[in-house]
Amino acid sequence: MKEFAPGKINLALRVGKRRADGFHDVDMVMQSISLADTITLEEAPTLTLTIDSSALPCDERNLAYQAALVFEKWTKIKPAVHIHIQKRIYLAAGLAGGSADAAGVLRILNRYYGKPLSRGQLEEAAAEIGSDVPFCIAGGTQRALGRGELMRPLPPSPTLWMVLAKPAALGVSTAEVYRALDGVKDRKETDTDACVAALEHHDTKALLSALNNDLEAVTLEKVPFLVALKEAMLRLGAEKAMMSGSGPTVFGLVKDEETACRLKEKLRETFSQDLLLDVACTEEEYYG
Ligand code: ATP
Numbered sequence: 460m461k462e463f464a465p466g467k468i469n470l471a472l473r474v475g476k477r478r479a480d481g482f483h484d485v486d487m488v489m490q491s492i493s494l495a496d497t498i499t500l501e502e503a504p505t506l507t508l509t510i511d512s513s514a515l516p517c518d519e520r521n522l523a524y525q526a527a528l529v530f531e532k533w534t535k536i537k538p539a540v541h542i543h544i545q546k547r548i549y550l551a552a553g554l555a556g557g558s559a560d561a562a563g564v565l566r567i568l569n570r571y572y573g574k575p576l577s578r579g580q581l582e583e584a585a586a587e588i589g590s591d592v593p594f595c596i597a598g599g600t601q602r603a604l605g606r607g608e609l610m611r612p613l614p615p616s617p618t619l620w621m622v623l624a625k626p627a628a629l630g631v632s633t634a635e636v637y638r639a640l641d642g643v644k645d646r647k648e649t650d651t652d653a654c655v656a657a658l659e660h661h662d663t664k665a666l667l668s669a670l671n672n673d674l675e676a677v678t679l680e681k682v683p684f685l686v687a688l689k690e691a692m693l694r695l696g697a698e699k700a701m702m703s704g705s706g707p708t709v710f711g712l713v714k715d716e717e718t719a720c721r722l723k724e725k726l727r728e729t730f731s732q733d734l735l736l737d738v739a740c741t742e743e744e745y746y747g
Contacts, residue, residue, distance in 0.1 A: 460499065460500045460567055460570065460571055461497065461498070461499050461500075462497075462498045462499075462500075462563045462566055462567040462570075463495045463496075463497060463498075463563070463746055464495055464496040464497070464498055464544075464548075464559040464560050464562065464563030464595070465491040465492060465493065465494070465495040465559060465595075465598055465746040466491070466492050466494045466495065466496075466548040466554035466555055466556055466559055466739075467489050467490060467491055467492060467554060467555045467559070467591070467594065467595070467598070467703075467704075468489075468490050468492055468554070468621075468703040468704075468708075468710055469487050469488065469489055469490070469553075469672055469703055469704055470488040470489075470490050470600075470616065470654050470658075470666070470669075470670055471486075471487060471488040471649050471650075471651040471653075471654035471655075471669065471670065471671055471672070472485065472487045472488075472649060472671070472672040472673055472674060472704065473485065473486040473487065473648050473649035473650075473651045473671075473673055474637065474640055474648070474673045474674065475648075477637075477641055478606070480606075482590065482606035483606070483637050483640075484604070484605065484606070485603065485604065485605070485606065485607050486602070486603075486604055486649075486651040487602070487603045487604075487607065487651065488600070488601070488602055488603075488613065488651060488654045488655065488658070489591075489594045489600070489601050489602075489603050490599075490600050490616055490619075490741050491595075491598035491599055491600075491741070491743075491746055492554075492621070492623075492739045492740065492741055492746065493739045493740050493741075493742070493745035493746045494547060494548055494554065494623060494737050494739040495547060495548065495559070495746050496544055496545060496546050496547055496548050496556065496559060496560055496563065497544070497545040497547075498523075498542060498543070498544050498545075498560065498563040498564060498567055499542070499543045499545075500540050500541070500542055500567050500568070500571055501540065501541045501543075502539065502540060502541075503539060503540050503541035504539060505539055506524075506527055506537075506538045506539065506540060506542075507540075507541045507542070508521060508523060508524050508527070508541075508542045508543075508544070509541070509542075509543045509544070510523075510543070510544045510546060511543075511544070511545050511546060512546040512550070514550060515546070515550070521557075521560075522557040522558065522560055522561040522588055522589065522592075523542065523544055523557075523560040523561055523563070523564045525561060525588050526560075526561040526562070526564035526565050526568075526585075526588055526592075527542065527564055527568060529565070529584050529585075529587050529588055530564070530565055530568045530569070530576075530584065532584075533576060533580065533584045534572065534575045534576060536572050536575065538568055538572075540568070540571065542564060542567070544560055547737075549623075549625045549708060549735050550630060551630030551631055551632070552625050552630065552631070552703075552704075552706075552707065552708040553631065553633075553702065553703040553704030553705050553706045553707065553708045554623075554703055554704065554708055555591040555594075555595060555704065557589070558588070558589050558590075558591035558592045558594075558595045559595045561585065561588045561589065561592045561595070562585055562592050562593075562594075562595030562596045562598075563595070565581050565584060565585055565592075565596065566581065566596065569581060578596065578597065581596050582596050582597075582608075582610070585608075586608040590606045590607035590608055591607055593607075593608045593610060594607065594610060598746070599612070599615060599743065600612075600613045600614065600615050600616050600658065600741075601613055602651070602655060613655060613658050613659075614658050614659055614661065615658075615741075615743070616658055616666065616741050617661060617663045617666070617741075618740060618741060618742045619663075619712050619740060619741045620712070620713050620714065620715055620716050620718070620719045620738070620739075620740045621710040621711060621712050621713065621719060621738070621739055621740065621741075622692070622697070622710065622711045622713070622719050622722045622723045622726065622736060622737070622738055622739075623703075623708055623709075623710050623735075623736070623737045623738075623739055624688055624692070624708065624709050624710075624711070624726060624734050624735070624736050625707055625708040625709070625734065625735045626682075626684060626685075626688075626707060626732060626733070626734060626735075627733040627734060627735050628733065629682065629707050630707070631678060631682075631705050631706050631707050632705075633704065633705040636674055636677045636678055636705035636706070637674075637705070639677045639681075640673065640674065640676065640677050643676050643677065646673065646676050648673060649671040649672065649673050650669065650671065653665070653669040654666065654669040654670065654671075656669075657669050667698055667699045667712065670699055670701050670712075671701070672701055672702055672703070672704075674702065674704065674705050674706065675701070675702050675706075677705075678702060678705060678706035678707060679702065679706075682706070682707055684732070685702060685706065685707055685709055688700075688709050688726075688730075688734075689701070689702075689709055689711075691726065691729055691730070692709065692711030692722065692726070693711070695711075695722055695725045695726065695729070696713060696718060696721070696722055696725075697711030697712055697713055697722060698712050698713060698714070699711070699712045700712070710739075716738065716740070719738040719740075720738055723736050723737075723738055
């Protein structure tokens with residue numbers, strides 16, 4: 460069996476107060492993108508996991524492995540399968556790669572064992588693994604509140620083509636970025652309602668002007684190269700450029716696939732730094 464595990468970008472990311480449990484309240488618009496990992500499942504005597512990336516462990520430290528254990532806890536079914544993950548989503552990049560894999564493993568195990576869990580139960584189980592995992596169960600376009608686990612469906616975003624760019628050697632710890640945000644004085648919070656209204660009115664222009672991410676205040680300050688990357692994207696033809704999640708991935712939105720491919724090449728020519736570059740879009744048919 461095979462399952463796609465799409466990454467996400469945030470169209471809006473507003474961070475509220477730090478809560479007693481250490482998490483922050485958020486109000487985000489999350490959007491699946493066509494940059495996806497691929498998960499395959501085969502029958503096996505016991506649970507095993509392999510990944511085509513040597514940077515990731517294949518044991519309980521891996522969110523995909525944790526997902527298989529959570530599935531067992533919820534269903535009392537001991538998975539006897541071999542799971543393999545082909546990684547394409549950049550690591551520690553603000554694209555929810557680990558969460559996407561965890562959600563993909565929950566989905567594929569549920570399918571393999573005859574759907575013992577409903578979608579609601581899958582989302583609840585997913586919340587035990589991480590804040591972004593419930594969103595990744597169904598993906599698409601959703602508003603996420605609480606610590607990210609309380610979701611409301613939104614009308615799908617218009618098709619947005621983009622170039623994703625991430626300095627190859629740079630990863631960011633989401634927890635550290637949230638901690639650092641508490642120290643930022645007088646910050647202006649993202650207007651998530653404006654983003655939601657633009658989606659409800661299918662208004663691409665309003666959507667582009669509503670895009671905003673509170674976490675840029677921390678990561679762009681820490682990594683000035685990302686400011687240069689955003690500026691270059693705008694100079695080279697992107698209509699809007701923004702960081703996804705806690706970064707460091709930056710996405711530049713353009714009008715179509717051809718323009719995205721051209722922007723990707725121009726970025727490769729402009730920077731000597733080793734950049735991971737991909738063209739992606741928000742259209743469902745491309746991510747599974
Ligand atoms: P988010 O946007 O949800 O904060 P991210 O894109 O910033 O996520 P991930 O790529 O999900 O970050 O990785 C965060 C950490 O999770 C990494 O440091 C990595 O070691 C760990 N991890 C565990 N399992 C996985 C997995 N299957 N894929 C990627 N990272 C994983």
